[in-house]
Amino acid sequence: MTALATLYERMLFVRRFEETLLDLFSQGKLVGTTHTYIGQEANGVGVIDHLDPAVDTIFSNHRCHGHYLAFTDDAFGLLSEVMGKATGTCGGKGGSQHLCRGNFYSNGVLGSIVPVATGIALAEKKKGTGAVSTVFLGDGTLGEGVTYESLNMASLWTLPVLFVVENNHYAQSTPVELELAGSIRARAEAFGVETDELDTTDVEEIHAAAGRAVARIRETGAPFWLVLHTYRFSPHSKGDDNRDPAEIEARRERDPLTVAGARLEDDEREAIAVRVEQRLAETVAAAEEAPFAEPEAA
């Protein structure tokens, strides 16, 4: 079992990375867009700790930074990518939502990634690598029909896909009540896919549930549908937020950092904070210094 302090440090790094991005945006140092993971860190960190970056794969969505950092630990590649630097993970071609490094991929069209993750699982199964193909999707993405085509195929063909549904109760500005009918969990059960569902921000609980899910996939080779109810504190993207501030405030009591941090000694927490700030400062400095992406000379 990975130490709580380690999980906490990863979550704090994601939190501070994302806050730094929003900061850099307001300073005009970033262009394009970003969808931060602030508030949802326990999901990515808790789940991805069970994946082996050398073997397993992740296909992530528009809100991919937390997943990317938890899987690759490549903060410099991500930050310089978002800054449009040549040193970015995709040389500045992808930007925030189109990342690739090793066994990590992300794409910005909702739903689109789910069949691709299914195909990855099919390939890995044929190659006999034992890899688990993880795909992250939001509540709003459950409106995309290809999700269900993929569930059908993953179940039919017994493919090692971990579907992680992060229900943060909003799709951009639209509350889940206005975009989703029925049960998230029963959607997968109807396809004969094993499921679990948690309404928590406790990284230890998520870590344990994800551990069971990944172990089941490795054991059976069959898909698993993990539903994580969650909340984002930051705007959907940069400044677009019309939620009731009281609602956001109430949720802050369940901030995953507060929940996990309460179980650590003060000095340990402080030491972690110092390390995180230092690493972040170094990352920002290095990325700011890196050369911008340039078109190849004709």
Added chain:
Amino acid sequence: MSAGGHRRCAQVLNEALHEVFAARDDVDLLGEDVLDPYGGAFKVTQGLSDAYPDRVLTTPISEASLFGVAAGMALRGRRPILEIMFGDFVALGFDQIVNGISKFREMYDDQVTVPLVVRTPMGGRRGYGPTHSQSLEKLLLGVPNIVVVAASECHDLRALLVAAVEDERPVFLLENKLMYGRPNRRPEHRHVGEFEVRETGGPYPALTFSATGFSEGSATVVTYGGMLPVVLDAVTELVLEHEIFCEVVALSQLAPPELDPVLESVARTGALVTAEEGTLTGGIGAEIAARVQEAAWSDLRRPVQRVAARDGIVPSARPLEDAMLPSARDVVEAVLVLEAVRS
């Protein structure tokens, strides 16, 4: 089996599939109803699942996802061949084609390749009606970073399929419903019937036909796929009825556009007709016309003529379908218009 010494196109493609399956064990085939004994709606995959049960996968009817599944497989080192039962259903895959398959390599900064092949039949003239008869290749033409290849009955179909499987880029190999049952009339001793044929190099060659040893020609007709036999009928009629000689260029690589053989022919003939079975507006003829006038304005004595289907649906009833799709008569008339402009 054979027709005039030639095997039928579906059989040639079938044998080529068996060949690539034997040669490479990283090739898989996915599609609807592809298993034996059925062997695919047009029988192109016959015998394959019996020979390679683990590498031929019959799928749910989920085209929108299947393009993505194939992409995922290709990203991870397999070389999937996706059979789409009718070309019309490529429409369901456009998100994956536009936002995934065609983008992954470049947007991920060349860290990945997507070596997949989509095989699908286009074309009408079988009375299948508006949603099973279209020639939709023009929709693929505007998507950067994919290769669009149109097979014709005079091309080396085996070589096209093998090249597509070997290609690191995503390849759309467009077949044709009428072509399947026709003999694969490959050039023999550089001839197809009365025509002398020149073939370009590269994996997806163009064939240039001339009835005069490339010495005399009033116009070039550029075409591809299922329109080739229609165009060859038309130029034969032009010789017999009007004593007008045309060269015909049959492209196989539609995208990225490779028009050198067209430019070479136009340099000899000075006039161009484009002929495609898809609807006129925004078609392949429009793209070719634009490029040829950019590159060879001084060679063109007359305006480029386009022959295509009328902008509308492909009706089911035979006389209605015939009226809508481009015919040999339409090609003849387009050439005669050029002659009229000249005289």
